[in-house]
Amino acid sequence: MPEVEVNGTRLYYQQTGAGPDVVLLHAVTSNQAVWVFSGLVEALAPDFRVTTYDMRGHGASGRPATGYTSAVMADDFRHLHAALGLAPAVLIGHSFGGVVGMHTAALWPACVAGVVLSDSFFPGLKHVEPNFGKMSIWGDLRDTFKKVGVELGETVDFARLFRETASLTADRMKALEDIYGAFGRGWLRQLPKLAETTCGADVLSEAGLTADVLAGTDRPVVALYDEFSPFLATCRWLQHHLPRCTAEIIPAAKHLAMLDNTAGFTDAVKRHLNRLVDQT
Missing domain, CATH: 3.40.50.1820 (Alpha/Beta hydrolase fold, catalytic domain)
Structure with a gap:
């Protein structure tokens, strides 16, 4: 490429x-x-x-x-x-x-x-x-992460999403990858990398x-x-x-x-x- x-x-x-x-x-x-x-x-x-x-x-x-x-x-x-x-x-x-x-x-x-x-x-x-923070797609994401014991909070917070994903154990990451499947796996694996940046707030x-x-x-x-x-x-x-x-x-x-x-x-x-x- x-x-x-x-x-x-x-x-x-x-x-x-x-x-x-x-x-x-x-x-x-x-x-x-x-x-x-x-x-x-x-x-x-x-x-x-x-x-x-x-x-x-x-x-x-x-x-x-x-x-x-x-x-x-x-x-x-x-x-x-x-x-x-x-x-x-x-x-x-x-x-x-x-x-x-x-x-x-x-x-x-x-x-x-x-x-x-x-x-x-x-x-x-x-x-x-006014209800941006509680958008439904964030609710779906929050519910999925909750299945592996991770709490993302009620409102949209990209920085928290990045930090929580970066701190996942190997077993919890594997469980999420199984839920999201082949296409979602690539998306999931780049989230921890963004934890090292100002992306979440920016x-x-x-x-x-x-x-x-x-x-x-x-x-x-x-x-x-x-x-x-x-x-x-x-x-x-x-x-x-x-x-x-x-x-x-x-x-x-x-x-x-x-x-x-x-x-x-x-x-x-x-x-x-x-x-x-x-x-x-």
């Missing part, structure tokens, strides 16, 4: 296909494998040049101790964009990947042709989502991406939010406050549409991508 060094951090990436540039941005604790596993890369490659990469601290990329805010990640992308010689790209970001995509559009709009969000929560809009930092900055973004945005998402208020806010925002609900999904409803998510992405490309 090829690599490029940006901001002193080694990032691993993959490219496939030919055509207008599309870049896929994974969520915090995830990596680029999620896009391959979901089949989205294969679905888009006939019509687009698709770039995926492991963001700092994730997958095979370097793991610096600090620098995990959306502002730093956006700067990482700016340098990656230049190093790979990409044209203005449509950024497709899941969860925190969407925050990075929007921050890039705000700070470095020349790199961005449009942004497709997949169920993203924005720290700068936390006033819109990803919940506004980092300059305020409500006003979001509302001032002039790039076209597609807000794909899941039917059972904890962030539907955010979806409505984006639709009402961004000048060029289109929203769509992905049925039968609650935060992982690319896996919960692969066909529906892929269809929506392809439709909106074709529309965005036609506009440029």
